[in-house]
Amino acid sequence: MSPTTTWRDWSCRVRVTLAAGSDADLEASARIVRDLMDDVAIAVSRFRDDSDLTRVNARAGALIPVSALTVQLVEVALDAARRTDGAVDPTVGGHLLDAGYTDDIDAVRSRPRRGVAVPGMAASWAAVAVHRDLRLVGIPVGLRLDLGATAKAWTADEAARRVHTRLGVPALVEIGGDLSVAGPVPQPWRIDVAEVAGDPAYRVEVTHGGLATSSVLARAWTSDRGPEHHVIDPRTSRPARGSVRTATVWAPTAVEANTWSTAAIVWGDSAEARLLEAGVDARLVDADGRSTLLGAWPADERVTA
Template identity: 30%
Template sequence: MLKAIEPMNNTLQQIIFQAMNTTVEIAFWGQKEQVPSIERRAHDWFEQVEMSFSRFRPQSELSRLNRFPGRRSTVSAPMLEILLLAEKYHQLTQGIFDPLIGKALQDSGYNESYEIVKEREQWELAPDIAIIQNKNKAGQAAFQDRVLSSTLPRRKQKIQIDLLSKSVQIPVQTEIDLGGIAKSWAVKGLAEQLHGRLGFERGLINAGGDLTVWGNSGADADPWLIGIENPWAPEDEIGILSLSDGAVATSSKLGRTWASKQGKMHHLIDPRTMAPSTSDVVQCTVSGNDVVACEIWAKVICILGREQGLDLFSRWTTGYEAFVFTEERRCYKWRSSS
């Protein structure tokens, strides 16, 4: 949902397209004649990001890196930048954000793009899946406990990054997944191009819930109005955020789900168990000044749960807000100290 005062001679221009397995929306104040060039730039940018960071493209830089764990490889400047960011947040979140979950995602069944995973579940399920899905809550908890008890402990090895040689080495028997952080990084990078390089004074970029806005902080401008998705009814908005300059990101255990022979799965892997998280949080929306930080903290709170997640969030962020939705269908709002 967008709303703002229009500068003289400019109108609100909007672009919508598919990239990185999600819908990308761009809005900016400018001239209609500028739309084609901005659309081409945005398409090219997201394509470059996918060719660097997608684990579903065999020829991507990430796929090539994952094929040689234990071997030092020279990487591009964008890959070096995002791996440094990933390791920074790995340390900051005490290991809960972990890029080395690629194998765990594959083991859970997320080894192809989500559309393919979602389609194939209908014919791959074993007959006993219906029994698992119809168990009572106690039975489901016992099933989850068996899954958790069979998984690996949190990793102790690090991604080795050499800034001088611009090379990295990932630990043996591991694979990197950069899906979430790459998407938010792409949003931030495109915003820097449109705002910083091309000079568009007001704009919005939203890629599947990773969103950044700028330029609506003047006295003559109304803020952007950003809807918060209802986790149990995605077509509805459960609240509205008023945002002038800043970012919002949402992470959810209810969105990207699929059935497997081990039961219902989702994409938020708990690195302590290398299995989908079983915390009490089903969705978290975080707002702040950096879309990458918002995306990572939303994911971390979903994985850790409300109490532990908000405790860590409070200790390492300033001026960020979190909207936490729990299994009991309650919403908690939390703001880290300024």
């Protein structure tokens, strides 16, 4: 058996698994992941009053001094926007508030939420200003940053890399729907993927890279407008209402996998063609529960309880 430890943070399950037979300290691996998650939260959490992201959002229209980590994470988010022609846009923070995602997801789900009317403008990732050498980030008045689509995946990638480098063993790190592996393993990691935690899952095997699942079912709640979810379509400024309800993607990194899985939800009907054009391996589930396998996604997946 592979040594594993799990806990909850960032409103999701965090899991660290080391290769079977490893003599490395599991608690040490957990500390590495926790410390990195703390650093990322102080950089870009929109739920912390003392984060760099909160300060940037509060002072829209100005260039704000931030940490080197914040600059890096903003650049990762902008690259995702660029690669998806704006489908994965980090400037939808105000639109998430408008949809009622104003608090930790567990708190949002506990009661109907009213959207918070935030005077703003359409999402515009190209309007974000970043000065890497000076460590400055700025957004126009009317926009708010939210890096949820990429920062969690980046953290999984970096955490797996750090655990492998520092402890010298192959490692798997999962944060919510974003999973990353680092280090060579004699046998593939067997991963069970479900649309919603607790539902029947299908099993895939991964030897390297990252796996990400985006879904309109997972982070969902009810606002005064009705059912809502966390994947915002930048074209409408509202939660995406396309034909893809869940997308799972394998890619060389969790960041890239998450970028494509999130974009698939936004693209809807055109997701299959766009992902095929990009050479992406994916499993798409439509609104009726039918699945479509793309690229090298294994056709012999096994369903588990």
